Amino acid sequence: MRFPSFALSLLAATLLLTASAISQGGDFVAKRCFQLILSGNTDAVQVQAAYARPWPYFAPKRELGTRGRIDLLGADGRLVYRVPVELSHFNLHRDQRKGQVLVFGDHVHVPDIELPVKIPDLGSRVVSLRLDLREGLRTRTLCQMQMTDLRRLVQQTTFAAALAAPKVKTIMNNGPVANRYDIVILGDAYQAKEEARFYQDIDKWKKDLFGREPFKSYQKFFNIHSVFRASAESGADQPDKTPPIVKNTAYDATYHYGKTARCLYIRNTKLATQDAALAPDVEGRVVVFVNDSRYGGCAGTFAVSYNGSSGPRVQSHEFGHSFGRLADEYSYGRSGTYSGREPRQANITADSTGKTKWPLWIGYKGVGLFQGGGYYKAGIWRPKSNCLMRSLGAPLCEVCVEQLCKQCYSAVKAIEHPQPNKALLQIMQPNLVQLSFSDLVPGGGEIEWWVGSTLVQKGGTSFAFASAAFSPGYHTVRVVNKDKSAFVRSDPKGLLSSDHFWVIQVKAASSTPIGTLPKGMAKREGNTRQDPVFHNSPGRVQYLYLRSLLPYGPGNVTLQGLRLRPDAGMACSTWKADCEIRMSSLGVPVDSPSAADFAKNHGSDLRVVFKRKTLVWPAVPKASATPHPFLQQIKFDAPQRFSGKDLCIDLLGFEKNIAQHAWYADAVKRIDHGSKSIYGKACPIQASYDASGYYVGGKLITQGYTRQAASTTSFALAWIGLQKTQFTLPGTSCSVLTPPVFYYGRPQRMTGNNGFAKFDWGVVPLWLRHQKIYSQMLGLDPSYNSFGLRLTPAVEIRIGADAEMHSVYGFASGSQSFDPSKDKPQQLERGTAAIFELF
Numbered sequence: 001m002r003f004p005s006f007a008l009s010l011l012a013a014t015l016l017l018t019a020s021a022i023s024q025g026g027d028f029v030a031k032r033c034f035q036l037i038l039s040g041n042t043d044a045v046q047v048q049a050a051y052a053r054p055w056p057y058f059a060p061k062r063e064l065g066t067r068g069r070i071d072l073l074g075a076d077g078r079l080v081y082r083v084p085v086e087l088s089h090f091n092l093h094r095d096q097r098k099g100q101v102l103v104f105g106d107h108v109h110v111p112d113i114e115l116p117v118k119i120p121d122l123g124s125r126v127v128s129l130r131l132d133l134r135e136g137l138r139t140r141t142l143c144q145m146q147m148t149d150l151r152r153l154v155q156q157t158t159f160a161a162a163l164a165a166p167k168v169k170t171i172m173n174n175g176p177v178a179n180r181y182d183i184v185i186l187g188d189a190y191q192a193k194e195e196a197r198f199y200q201d202i203d204k205w206k207k208d209l210f211g212r213e214p215f216k217s218y219q220k221f222f223n224i225h226s227v228f229r230a231s232a233e234s235g236a237d238q239p240d241k242t243p244p245i246v247k248n249t250a251y252d253a254t255y256h257y258g259k260t261a262r263c264l265y266i267r268n269t270k271l272a273t274q275d276a277a278l279a280p281d282v283e284g285r286v287v288v289f290v291n292d293s294r295y296g297g298c299a300g301t302f303a304v305s306y307n308g309s310s311g312p313r314v315q316s317h318e319f320g321h322s323f324g325r326l327a328d329e330y331s332y333g334r335s336g337t338y339s340g341r342e343p344r345q346a347n348i349t350a351d352s353t354g355k356t357k358w359p360l361w362i363g364y365k366g367v368g369l370f371q372g373g374g375y376y377k378a379g380i381w382r383p384k385s386n387c388l389m390r391s392l393g394a395p396l397c398e399v400c401v402e403q404l405c406k407q408c409y410s411a412v413k414a415i416e417h418p419q420p421n422k423a424l425l426q427i428m429q430p431n432l433v434q435l436s437f438s439d440l441v442p443g444g445g446e447i448e449w450w451v452g453s454t455l456v457q458k459g460g461t462s463f464a465f466a467s468a469a470f471s472p473g474y475h476t477v478r479v480v481n482k483d484k485s486a487f488v489r490s491d492p493k494g495l496l497s498s499d500h501f502w503v504i505q506v507k508a509a510s511s512t513p514i515g516t517l518p519k520g521m522a523k524r525e526g527n528t529r530q531d532p533v534f535h536n537s538p539g540r541v542q543y544l545y546l547r548s549l550l551p552y553g554p555g556n557v558t559l560q561g562l563r564l565r566p567d568a569g570m571a572c573s574t575w576k577a578d579c580e581i582r583m584s585s586l587g588v589p590v591d592s593p594s595a596a597d598f599a600k601n602h603g604s605d606l607r608v609v610f611k612r613k614t615l616v617w618p619a620v621p622k623a624s625a626t627p628h629p630f631l632q633q634i635k636f637d638a639p640q641r642f643s644g645k646d647l648c649i650d651l652l653g654f655e656k657n658i659a660q661h662a663w664y665a666d667a668v669k670r671i672d673h674g675s676k677s678i679y680g681k682a683c684p685i686q687a688s689y690d691a692s693g694y695y696v697g698g699k700l701i702t703q704g705y706t707r708q709a710a711s712t713t714s715f716a717l718a719w720i721g722l723q724k725t726q727f728t729l730p731g732t733s734c735s736v737l738t739p740p741v742f743y744y745g746r747p748q749r750m751t752g753n754n755g756f757a758k759f760d761w762g763v764v765p766l767w768l769r770h771q772k773i774y775s776q777m778l779g780l781d782p783s784y785n786s787f788g789l790r791l792t793p794a795v796e797i798r799i800g801a802d803a804e805m806h807s808v809y810g811f812a813s814g815s816q817s818f819d820p821s822k823d824k825p826q827q828l829e830r831g832t833a834a835i836f837e838l839f
């Protein structure tokens with residue numbers, strides 16, 4: 001089912017709000033269910049026993065042969081819920097009116113057929129149930145019952161068996177019974193001392209069944225439970241022997257059932273039914289092993305076999321019938337040519353062209369059309385010359401495997417453990433909610449995430465619904481998980497496709513943002529990735545902002561948290577990472593941050609506002625040219641009061657398993673803060689001589705490097721000019737590269753081995769804004785030459801607007817060895833910082 005419109009989403013939400021148990025599309029979850037044991041024939045059916053089951057109930061998607069249904073009706077006769085029921089057993093029973101038991105090879109269709117069916121327990125909303133048989137256009141009611149009577153029956157359904165304490169075990173546990181096909185195995189004619197033999201026999205069958213495809217690949221779809229009831233004697237009755245052999249066993253197994261020698265069946269089906277109900281759950285036909293070495297087996301309500309060498313294969317064949325609804329492919333049992341309508345089973349056809357059932361397989365690995373099957377020699381065709389459904393020595397044919405593979409989804413949904421495990425979620429913008437599930441498809445399914453009618457993500461068992469990207473109101477998120485198994489070539493009913501949905505009510509944010517940082521950049525897409533924490537984790541980034549760029553002015557402000565947005569050019573899926581956030585006022589002037597020590601940039605009011613914990617980073621559905629919304633909300637552990645000083649926001653990312661994620665915090669780079677270029681030659685010519693300068697915070701800084709001897713005291717002078725020149729100083733080869741207009745007031749002492757000096761020219765006068773200026777530095781070092789003179793190259797600086805923000809960062813970049821709380825920063829970005837929303 002698709003959700004093509006918003007209206008449908010609203011409808012779904014309304015349904016969920018008013019009726020918590022029912023959901024759209026027949027996908028049903030109730031807290032409890034009833035297991036009914038139906039018995040009777042096509043004229044009438046009665047509920048023979050009923051068991052309350054405490055676990056959730058999922059209505060299976062079934063490919064039904066003979067269609068029936070149980071309608072659960074409300075007080076006004078209104079349909080509350082419908083459960084499909086396979087009634088073919090009862091149809092076959094029609095032949096019983098001839099007064100004899102029909103035996104076709106391995107099968108006996110016993111007169112007292114019993115059919116287990118599960119229905120959800122919907123409490124007082126349902127007052128009666130009705131079982132209908134649909135034959136073409138005709139609908140016949142086979143059984144009707146008040147829920148009060150059913151509840152009384154549940155109370156009366158005594159577990160007589162429990163008193164005798166049969167031993168219940170789960171032999172193979174692959175998951176919750178509500179989402180597994182639960183096989184139940186009983187044993188008859190095993191004495192207490194032969195209990196180990198019972199488990200050996202189960203193990204032999206388990207190996208046989210799960211050694212075959214598709215069971216091999218889909219083993220995790222099944223659970224196996226056993227119920228062991230000790231018998232007084234070993235071996236089954238053999239009334240066809242002279243003298244007849246009579247044994248005292250739990251379920252009264254006998255050969256020669258229905259006067260067919262090899263038909264081994266049980267007569268105390270009532271006790272067997274009760275015992276089977278002790279298992280955590282029962283799906284399909286209960287398997288019975290009879291501890292006897294004489295070859296035999298028969299299947300009706302129970303699949304019974306001896307425990308000799310062919311026993312496991314007999315049971316695997318029987319499982320093909322009960323689980324796969326497959327037909328026998330052998331051609332004995334009935335005479336003449338088949339002339340009925342197309343059989344309901346997948347593996348036989350009355351169509352001699354084969355087009356009705358398996359056209360896509362013809363010609364593949366010997367699949368074609370072979371006359372003989374379904375107990376007839378003629379008029380019916382099977383897919384392959386041999387198959388387990390024809391003789392016990394053969395493997396299952398491709399057509400049978402396809403059908404069995406589809407049936408694997410009759411009781412199992414490939415979407416398990418949906419999280420959150422609620423159908424209706426409420427979320428405040430711009431929070432995100434992480435939706436996820438476990439994928440049961442062997443090798444992984446083809447996964448699609450939809451919001452309404454938009455495909456938002458392909459692949460991935462989790463999806464982060466970022467509410468900021470959606471309007472307030474109801475949204476339906478639906479995940480579809482499709483099994484693309486090579487076993488299946490035709491799946492018109494979409495049985496291999498599982499889905500799950502959540503309805504999410506998005507509410508508008510209650511905490512209105514204080515503003516966007518840096519101020520005035522709200523709508524600006526930086527397209528400048530600022531990424532270490534989020535991209536090259538583990539990493540750490542400090543963002544330094546001058547007070548004039550804070551959105552809250554000079555006074556005090558209380559901050560609840562901050563929000564980040566990804567770079568608009570990015571799209572990526574979700575991930576999780578450990579993060580910590582520290583904040584303080586700036587401990588250094590904004591124009592001279594420490595690129596060597598994170599701690600130095602913090603003021604004395606440093607505090608951890610978000611203690612290290614795991615953050616889910618939302619998926620970015622698609623790249624865009626305009627800014628993304630603020631998809632990541634980080635609420636501080638407690639509200640934080642800040643003064644209107646320069647601010648340092650410090651993000652630490654600890655995740656070591658994520659090297660690369662395309663979730664860059666959106667950043668702005670103030671490219672209008674000026675530019676610089678170096679020109680002219682140093683004197684003497686040394687590559688290491690350098691000049692630079694920058695304009696930040698309204699102030700101009702220039703700096704230069706000249707080599708000096710470590711032991712000497714040396715000084716530097718600097719000047720600013722308004723044009724370029726090249727004036728050679730007499731008696732030297734050194735050039736003055738700009739004629740001075742301003743001198744720096746007093747010589748600076750050079751520091752370090754390279755003779756570094758820095759000149760803070762202070763606030764640049766307004767008339768110099770947007771002009772080009774030039775600067776050079778002169779080093780005086782008497783130990784160097786007779787003049788003691790050295791000159792840097794010059795720097796051309798274009799004065800722009802202010803750019804009072806920086807980022808200082810360090811990251812692992814693949815080595816995974818960076819420690820955000822200990823290691824030093826590696827880089828300083830001038831004029832660049834992430835865009836935050838403060839709230």
Ligand SMILES: [Zn+2]
Pocket residue numbers: 106107317318321327328389
């Ligand atoms: Zn069979």
Ligand SMILES: [Zn+2]
Pocket residue numbers: 329347383387388389396397398399400
């Ligand atoms: Zn077959």
